[in-house]
Amino acid sequence: MDGLRELSVGQQAMWFLQRLAPGSTAYTMMVAVRVRGPLDVARLRRATDAVVARHEMLRSVFAEVDGVPYREVADLPSPLTVIDVGPVEEEVLHERVTRAGKAPFDLGRTGAFRVTLVRRTPDDAVLMLVAHHIVSDAMSQWLVLRDLLWAYEEGDDPGWPELTRTFDDYVRAEQDLLASPRRPRLERHWREVCAGATAARLPTDRPRPARPSLRGAATVVSFSERTGARLIEDSRAAGVTPFATVFAALQAVLHRYVGTGDFLVGCPASTRFGGGMRNVVGYFANTLPIRANLTPETTFGQAAVAAHQGMVRAMANAALPSALIGDLSPNRAPLFHVAVNLLSMDAMDPALPLAVDGSVEGPETTFRGLRLAAYDVSQMEGQFDLTVDVRKAASVFTAVVKYDTDLFDAPTVERFAAHFRRAVESNVPNLPVGRLSLVDESEARLLLALGTA
Numbered sequence: 001m002d003g004l005r006e007l008s009v010g011q012q013a014m015w016f017l018q019r020l021a022p023g024s025t026a027y028t029m030m031v032a033v034r035v036r037g038p039l040d041v042a043r044l045r046r047a048t049d050a051v052v053a054r055h056e057m058l059r060s061v062f063a064e065v066d067g068v069p070y071r072e073v074a075d076l077p078s079p080l081t082v083i084d085v086g087p088v089e090e091e092v093l094h095e096r097v098t099r100a101g102k103a104p105f106d107l108g109r110t111g112a113f114r115v116t117l118v119r120r121t122p123d124d125a126v127l128m129l130v131a132h133h134i135v136s137d138a139m140s141q142w143l144v145l146r147d148l149l150w151a152y153e154e155g156d157d158p159g160w161p162e163l164t165r166t167f168d169d170y171v172r173a174e175q176d177l178l179a180s181p182r183r184p185r186l187e188r189h190w191r192e193v194c195a196g197a198t199a200a201r202l203p204t205d206r207p208r209p210a211r212p213s214l215r216g217a218a219t220v221v222s223f224s225e226r227t228g229a230r231l232i233e234d235s236r237a238a239g240v241t242p243f244a245t246v247f248a249a250l251q252a253v254l255h256r257y258v259g260t261g262d263f264l265v266g267c268p269a270s271t272r273f274g275g276g277m278r279n280v281v282g283y284f285a286n287t288l289p290i291r292a293n294l295t296p297e298t299t300f301g302q303a304a305v306a307a308h309q310g311m312v313r314a315m316a317n318a319a320l321p322s323a324l325i326g327d328l329s330p331n332r333a334p335l336f337h338v339a340v341n342l343l344s345m346d347a348m349d350p351a352l353p354l355a356v357d358g359s360v361e362g363p364e365t366t367f368r369g370l371r372l373a374a375y376d377v378s379q380m381e382g383q384f385d386l387t388v389d390v391r392k393a394a395s396v397f398t399a400v401v402k403y404d405t406d407l408f409d410a411p412t413v414e415r416f417a418a419h420f421r422r423a424v425e426s427n428v429p430n431l432p433v434g435r436l437s438l439v440d441e442s443e444a445r446l447l448l449a450l451g452t453a
Contacts, residue, residue: 013322060135199264338385
């Protein structure tokens with residue numbers, strides 16, 4: 001067993017899910033940027049190989065020994081692939097990028113990371129970093145992009161921050177925690193959070209299958225800069241984060257859908273504890289249950305404060321892996337079927353602005369001598385019944401509502417997304433959630449006409 005590395009609890013869960021649905025891309029992560037201007041492929045390949053040499057997780061393969069999954073650092077070929085598509089239309093380019101990104105991984109042979117350059121012309125391409133969640137998370141994807149762009153510009157001396165710790169250190173720290181007196185205290189906290197609560201669950205279009213396929217789709221919700229600025233202003237006045245305000249709006253819609261105000265929603269959180277892990281690539285994530293306790297009289301402002309407090313308490317107890325939190329549930333019932341996540345683009349390096357209108361490509365910026373723009377690619381759909389990814393860049397907010405296609409048809413989710421948008425736009429701090437209108441003026445006129453027919 002020399003050379004075999006133990007997995008974290010989260011990685012073990014990822015391995016199980018990959019074995020459950022090997023053709024699924026529900027846990028395939030992508031970061032894509034549009035690159036305009038000359039791009040030297042040989043130089044890009046050298047930079048890619050340097051990044052893979054720096055981060056051993058990117059050259060790891062996975063296998064089981066006596067039923068236990070392990071990781072092994074392997075001597076893999078360069079993960080860069082170049083696809084020349086010619087001067088195709090934008091829709092065709094996006095389809096080719098998406099198709100390339102969603103090619104499944106063979107974790108045992110080829111590893112869990114690749115870089116793909118999809119070129120329209122020598123001066124116009126999309127650069128995409130693709131990884132399985134078992135080796136990466138949102139922050140890791142941007143770390144790899146940053147390191148790749150630095151290496152492309154600087155060559156043999158990119159000036160990367162020094163790596164003082166490894167993901168193996170994280171695994172050992174997790175094992176120490178789970179063997180320590182702190183574990184029972186963390187378990188007690190999560191038992192109290194989950195006691196008597198049920199997972200928020202929307203009415204589905206079809207019965208839940210016995211074996212999920214982990215396949216999904218998504219719809220995008222865009223908010224105006226005016227709405228984004230108001231969210232930030234209201235949140236600052238209430239002493240909460242904009243995410244808490246958006247989270248409260250989602251809880252209000254779920255309250256109307258599920259008919260109760262006491263439910264659990266999953267919230268992905270980073271477990272990248274300690275400064276030494278800041279530049280390490282790996283799976284540093286936990287999806288934590290956040291409990292709602294709403295009544296029709298609860299105001300949006302009160303809901304936002306409660307959501308903020310719930311997330312603060314969750315982060316203080318986030319060290320217990322979510323797979324083990326799930327074990328605390330009676331009868332091992334799922335703790336949540338709906339999850340909500342926030343990605344702050346302002347905290348990323350490079351900080352690429354989002355498109356105000358929710359289009360595929362964001363405004364162009366310059367980083368390390370390259371002209372870049374964020375390029376949106378659908379990804380990671382089908383993990384839960386419903387996942388709402390909220391992204392913020394300055395005062396621009398967008399939300400991607402992802403769903404399990406085993407359970408929902410597109411019109412059902414589009415209707416839910418419209419209700420979510422209405423809740424965010426109607427989010428006045430002193431408005432009771434029970435007075436949130438889920439119909440627009442045209443729908444209201446139609447309902448009134450039906451009532452008088």
